[in-house]
Amino acid sequence: MGGLGKRTDCGDARYAGLEVAWSSDIVETLETTLAGGWDFAVAPLVHPRYRRPAPSALPRGTFQPPFTRSDLLLTSSQWGSQIVGKASPWIDCDSECAPLARDSAAALQQELAWAAHLGLQAVVLPLPATPLRGANYARILNHTLGGLASMALWLRIPAMAPGAASSADGAAAADGSSADTAAAAAAAGEGPSSLAADPWEWWNQLRFLCNHHPRLGVMLELGADLPSTDNLERWRGEPLKAVVVPTSVFMTNKRGFPTLSRRHQDFLADCFTRGVQVVLSGNAHHMPPEAPGGNAVAVGPGGAVAAAAAAEHPLRLYWEYLSFLFRKLPASSEQELVEMGYRDYLQSPLQPLQDNLESQTYETFERDATKYTTYEEAVYRCLLDRVPQEEADSRVTVLMVVGAGRGPLVAASLRASVRAKRRLRVYAVEKNPNAVVTLQNRVVADGWEGTVTIVPADMREWEAPEQADILVSELLGSFGDNELSPECLDGAQRFLKPDGVSIPQAYTSQLQPITCHKLWNDVRAYDDIEHFETSYVVKLFKFHPLAPTQDVFTFEHPNRAHCIDNTRSIRLVFECMPPAGTVCHGFAGYFDAQLYKDVHLSIHPPTHTPNMFSWFPIYFPLRTPFYVPQGSKLELHMWRCAGKHKVWYEWAVTQPLVSPIHNPGGRGHFVGL
């Protein structure tokens, strides 16, 4: 009940499960399981060999005994939190033997209805008897999913198809379902053999047939051999809910304790941090050595305790080891803890031109010390470049902060001025009257009198009393230009001297295609097209990039073009990296801004400014996820469009298939000028 450890930053991953065999005395089975440290039992819903005829195949009025034990054996809160059900392994809804197919369909519906009746959190489903040949199975799952209030279905899939690696052997489930069906799949040989040999494809077919239902997830069963890292990483964007670790994949350390290979350890650690639950299956292959009073290597200082505990539960040593792996995860940083609440949470981008930010929003952004020291550095270098030492005392540089907010860039500029020993006259231009109150109060409180002038105005309309040497702004969105920095700075540059400098000098956006099943489903939950034509600021977490990023749009300031055109258009061709097929749910976007010369601010993964947290990536969804075959090219078109009162993006995919153009005319989402 206490979980694998006390840390709560891994979500449900702190709760580990144990796969148990059928027992009519489920009360005792559950008690034993909990006493062994496990938090829940994965238990058959019906005796796994009880193949029963479909009611429709029976003469009317035939007496049928109860098909399973009573729900009264446990309380509904026990069923709901401590039992995950397993559907029967003999079920084969797509069998060519009609009676078996009929009985299977009836039994599957009966078992899923029973599990929903019990209020279980999840039911583990076997693979279709022949993977990639499970359309009827999917039809029944799909039908059931449509009527479920909250229960999840976990499709049990081997991490690697049997036979795909030399040493893969009998590391199978207690009832052998996965291994059997996987072997069948490998033998089936329908379609390209690479598909039949890739369990991800088996999942993908069922997932598409069930129309990406948010309560259909994956339970991945590890073997002694693991597939390549690339292959495993594909699951990061998928609804991976649980990982099964069979006892047979454990090795034995010098002292006789169970241990896992380094790769298994790393994969489990990754699962823990992603909130994926671990389930142990199989019988004990390790008994604790005669306790010599010394410490067990793997378990740490609890060796003697572990030996005693093992006497209580034959699988206790495995629990101790999993708990050890869980507890030794590096602690989350403070920033990670703060960001945790934002993971995969869709936020609409700010509309700073239309809305006034609130005090709390300013407070959050102002906490990002890295961002402001980087701005300080940019202003510092610019001051040194523009004002030679001999003019340090005589020349006053005019610096205007446009969009001053509550003043952090004013303060950073003043710090740069002190460091550079160059004199400044600062104008702080801000249109939000509430932030102006803060600025006005800071003039007195922070000793800005005589140096800083507060200007309560929209920078696009203000008539400046003099021209500026330096124009400092932070108008960037997660996709660079998406909060209309170009339009604002174009409007403000009329009061910049001909040789004046804009900080930032330029910025470029980037995109890459990603798998992100959960995020896409969250967009779909709005149940309209509009939300598929909106971009979102998201702390991407359960996602997987399909290709390296590519640059999209670049803007430079000041823009001395005779006629300024901030519309853009681009065609990008991504070479998809994965070693096998995958799925695309949309695109992740980033930006890199050149503040001044080589001083950059970036959320572009390859160059991300360390410890900066003001921006999360942006997500451009697609109305329909699509399959990306191995080695496929992915072609994306992206437009930045502008009207008199608004700016918006449109996007479309033309390879490997053709999508509709998203957000035509800004109908779904635009940013108002």
Next chain:
Amino acid sequence: MGGLGKRTDCGDARYAGLEVAWSSDIVETLETTLAGGWDFAVAPLVHPRYRRPAPSALPRGTFQPPFTRSDLLLTSSQWGSQIVGKASPWIDCDSECAPLARDSAAALQQELAWAAHLGLQAVVLPLPATPLRGANYARILNHTLGGLASMALWLRIPAMAPGAASSADGAAAADGSSADTAAAAAAAGEGPSSLAADPWEWWNQLRFLCNHHPRLGVMLELGADLPSTDNLERWRGEPLKAVVVPTSVFMTNKRGFPTLSRRHQDFLADCFTRGVQVVLSGNAHHMPPEAPGGNAVAVGPGGAVAAAAAAEHPLRLYWEYLSFLFRKLPASSEQELVEMGYRDYLQSPLQPLQDNLESQTYETFERDATKYTTYEEAVYRCLLDRVPQEEADSRVTVLMVVGAGRGPLVAASLRASVRAKRRLRVYAVEKNPNAVVTLQNRVVADGWEGTVTIVPADMREWEAPEQADILVSELLGSFGDNELSPECLDGAQRFLKPDGVSIPQAYTSQLQPITCHKLWNDVRAYDDIEHFETSYVVKLFKFHPLAPTQDVFTFEHPNRAHCIDNTRSIRLVFECMPPAGTVCHGFAGYFDAQLYKDVHLSIHPPTHTPNMFSWFPIYFPLRTPFYVPQGSKLELHMWRCAGKHKVWYEWAVTQPLVSPIHNPGGRGHFVGL
């Protein structure tokens, strides 16, 4: 920070506030307030005498100092949880003096925008300078409410108009706003004088103008005199968020401590249990007497401590007294604690004919021991009536439970049989295959073999092997017939003997008009007509009945009519009880069932079966709330309609105004057959 006491069953009422005067050093003011035990301060947003011209009235470029102190003085979490703002008292948006009206409107908008910027939970609003003449004021509030994300507005209203009671005097707010405006209202004399003298009417006009906005609430200021209990109870259905208790209404007990009258105490206790927060206002009128080491009467054993504490904060004694009132509230019963989560929570009625109940739902209902002992009593009396003592051994009564669920009525009937010493043969008819599994398992587990036959069938279709003496069912909904008990029992009575008995024998529904601002807004939040044409099962909490209940529809079983007609139609005329005007948001419904002779089950308030919790009332909403003038009649039409595959209700009001007929043809809601 700890609140008035540890109990958490009164929601936010455990947090008490203190009204403070303007201070530029809000940091120190807040620290002192918290140190005195208060959880939040009600503080002016701007210096209350700072009347400033509207920006539109100033020449462009006029320098304006910051209109208030900086938001940086407190963290946004302090602003958000420890400060409730107050709008300036001089604001008079409806003044006949045009410059004052113009400046007022600008200042009100500015202050509300500032409060939203700070992220305050609420802002206290003064009454319009002339109550019932605040349309322009309402326009600005309404406009602001439309743009608010989460902040609430609390309209400050005196519980009683000054002059309405002989002894009402200067029990006013620190800035005197309520008392002044109330006096003005009483003097204004527009409309019927009873309206001008009833502060509820002032609230009601603003609330209707702001279209019942869910974030516009009431802060009620108590005077030394309180209005009648009937009058105070009207607030139970209104969004009463806080109560202001001026120090001037406190009396002094024998030992010199502040104390409140019994009526004030009772009203505050009622507020606490309804989650209404208390705010103290005014200066200290009580100093602790020289502590003689003895106990203070009102405060309990903390007298000496209290005296010491008062030295820290001049109003500490009042806090101690409020805390004492809070802590002495009777503890909630276990049932109340369970039901707390359901208060004012809209549930769609069950569709037991179409959906199968889940295990947890059965478990919850089966916990209601009272219900089943009442059924047991009904079966017991019926057995004694039907089988004379001399036939006790020879005659076997055939009892059929139709809709047996997991068997609680079977068990109750068997207990009755043992008590009555009469023999039974039981058929348990149940259409839910999951509940049938439980029943089948109970046959063995509970020793029902030979007595109980499980019948997995719909009672409307089952072909019974013999006729029943007693037909037991529990098919009642919160409105009696709304889960189609009549239709089901009509279908089942064909296997009842001509002299057989149905338990229940009859049931009748009741209705009454109610005020329920929150509930109505929750229905409106769905933003469609359909939800206004649906009835809801609700644990009614923040509501106020306007008239005694009246009977609606009655059904009797068995129904031996030649042609059974379960449609019904009724016109009800309610005489509204309140001593003054009120508002109607819809109707609360109940039922009373006669199980057998004088054994009843009832959720009808006057006859509610004690300790029975299986049914909450039902709520029939109205699309538009309407004002009910004092002494008005309220005429309601209600229909029970039936089609081939469904049953539904329609309803309409024809006095004091005419509503549309709700739910024509069952378009919004019906129960499927």
